Amino acid sequence: MSNSNNTTGRRPASFAGDGKKPSDDHDVESINLDGHPIQSDRLNRALSARQVQMIAIGGTIGTGLFLGTGKSLATGGPASVLIAYLIVGAIVFVTMLSLGEMAAFIPVAGSFCTFAGRFVDDAFGFALTWNYWFNDAVSTAADLVALQLILKYWTDNFPGWGLSLIFWVVLIGVNIATVRAYGELEYWLSLLKVITIIIFIIIGIVVNCGGNTSHHYIGSENWRIPGAPFVGGIGGFASVFVTASFAYGGTESIAITAGETKDPTRNLPKVVKNVFWRILLFYIISVLLIGLNVPYNYPGLNTKSTRTSPFTIVFEMVGSNVAGSFINAVILTSVLSAGNHALFAGTRLMYTLAMEGHAPAVLGKLNRNKVPWVAVLVTGLISGLCFGASFIGAGELWSWLQNIVGVSNQLSWIAIGITSIRFRSALALQGKTHLLPFKNWTYPVGPYLCVILNCFLVLVQGWSCFSPTFNAVDFVSYYIELPVMLLMFVVWKLVKKTKIVSLAEMDLETDVYEADEVVEEKVPWVGRARRILNWIF
Known part of the structure; x- marks a missing residue:
């Protein structure tokens, strides 16, 4: 007791x-x-089981799925999209089992970033936490930029940056208020997304079976048009993985709520177990229906000036402009939800950095509602600077941000796999494995596979930037995270003279x-x- x-x-x-x-x-x-x-x-444990479960189910579904699948379909084709989402989905599921096991045992706000320093090396935790904090700040910016693309469905006359600015202020205000305000907003926005995707699946099946404006049975026709089902060869196939990683990104950040979740040893395992059904229902079935109903060469699916959501296209195929406007409006709120979640997660990581001495102590300062308000403002400021760069072209900037975040997600999954292996090894050595409230049934095969597969994907998914000609900007967006994280690790290790934590002393x-x-x-x-x-x- x-x-x-x-x-x-x-x-x-x-x-x-x-x-x-x-x-x-x-x-x-x-x-x-x-x-x-x-x-x-x-921090205050104010997130209820109801809020945490719904946030886990739909909180991170947003720009990547609703908008990113358009780019994936155009560059890789329907088969590439389906295979990539299956592979990355399997990686994410095993990663969440590993993370859920650790988070249920030690529910701290820093989650896997704190575990990396505690179970591997303090320099490893330092580099990972700063990397993932930047990931969340950039994710928030990517969502704000995506708002400008979504708005183009209705008009080109309204200044998109104005809408982004309004939502930016709203997100910061909600996150500074109370964690309960964040949780309640995310609950209802996530519920809306879940209902919408279920409706989309029903509509997608109806459209494919002939319930479209042409009254024509589509079946697998779009898999057999010239260039399909694989588009762009090996480069097109490889490039889909980074967009899939962007779409799945944030799933792991639900564990960051552990520091503010009521009874985490009971609620977090429930959240992790639901990840499988979320991946199958929301991602796999959705991308399958998109690939069946929308041809990869659909006009406006992937251009630098604009990008149309394939979800909106499918709803339009039933012959109703109202349906198209409805789903586009839902996508807009979904992007707001994903940005809200990313800002929340980034703020908690900055709080963790301050508490662990990896950042100035002022960043850990809490208001009377136990919210790290300074961290909210700083993270929000970085997000604002990133989306402020959209004057170069919202579509092009969004693609770069998507690549950076996708690779950062993969690095985080690698770190979770390594940390899980070390964690379980220490538990076995110290004779404490039986104390786990929740066990990863894929251990030890699962974590090792995650590390190996993600390392492979990080290296090969930038294939398209080398062929047919070298694209320096795309190369930077695919690989900039690698030297930056390595540099942070080496510098902190040399300055602080950190050592790998021994299993016996963990x-x-x-x-x-x-x-x-x-x-x-x-x-x-x-x-x-x-x-x-x-x-x-």
Whole structure:
């Protein structure tokens, strides 16, 4: 049983997901019965199971799926898109099993970034956290740029940057308010996305079977047109992986909410188990229907000046402009949701950097609602600077940002695989494997495969920038993350003289979650009622 004064629900060795032990340089409110100080500077566990589950299901679905599939289809063809999404989906699922195992055992705000420093090397954690923070800042910017592309469906006269600026201010305001405000906004926006994709699947099947303006059975015709089903050869096929990684990106960031999730040892495993169905239903079936209904050479699918969502195209095929406008409006709100989630995750990572001494301490400052408001402003500022560069052309900038984020996601998945292997090895050596509240049933094969496959993809997916002629700008967008992350790792290691953490000395006690007593244990029917409501919603 946990101490009732330890409101974070974990052992009193540390506080609130910051991964640090109490020290004199932190504000302290009081002393608990065990003589341990209760730190006031901590995150608040305000995200409910309902919010976390829905955020996990639909929170990260946005620009990549709704808009990125258009570029994938145009450059790689329907077969390339389907195969790439299947492979990357399998990688993401195994990665989430590995991450869920660690996050349920040690639910901290920094999640896999904190684990990388704690279970591998502090320099590794430093480089990964800064890389992923930048990933989230760029993701937010990519979503703001995407708004300008989506707006072109209705008009070219309205200044798209104005809409992006409005939403940028809204996102910062929501994230500064309270974590509960973020959670509630994400819940309803995610629910809207889930309902819309289900409707899209039904509409997609109807359109394919003849319920379109031509009253023509489409079947697999678009797989047999000249150039299909594989477009652009090996270069086109390889390039789809980075866009698929961009689309799936953010799935792993749900674990970052662990520091603010109620009873994470119970809720996070549920979230991870739902990832499989999310990948199958929302990604695989969606891209299959897109490839069947939309030809890869559809006008406006992928140009530098504009990019039409294939979801919008399918809805238009039923013969209703209202349907097309509806789905485009939903895509706009979905992009807002994805940007909101990316800003939230980036803010928590900057908070973690400050708490672990990897960034100025002021970035970890919390407001009265226990929100790291300085980190919100700084992350939001970087996002604003990135989307401000859209004067070069929103379509072209979005492609570059998409490549950078996609590669960054893959580097994060590699890091999670390496960290998982080290984590399980230390548990076995210290005889603590039986303490895991949730186990990755693919271990040890799964994490090793993730590391190997992702390393291979990172190296080959930029094939198109070498052929038929070398494209320097695309090359930079595909590979800039590699030297930057390596440089951060080497510099921090040399400056701080860090060492690889030994398995025997690895800390597997600090921040381990100990759940408070819940009402279900005393009143069984309350627990059953809550489980039914969670299943419905």
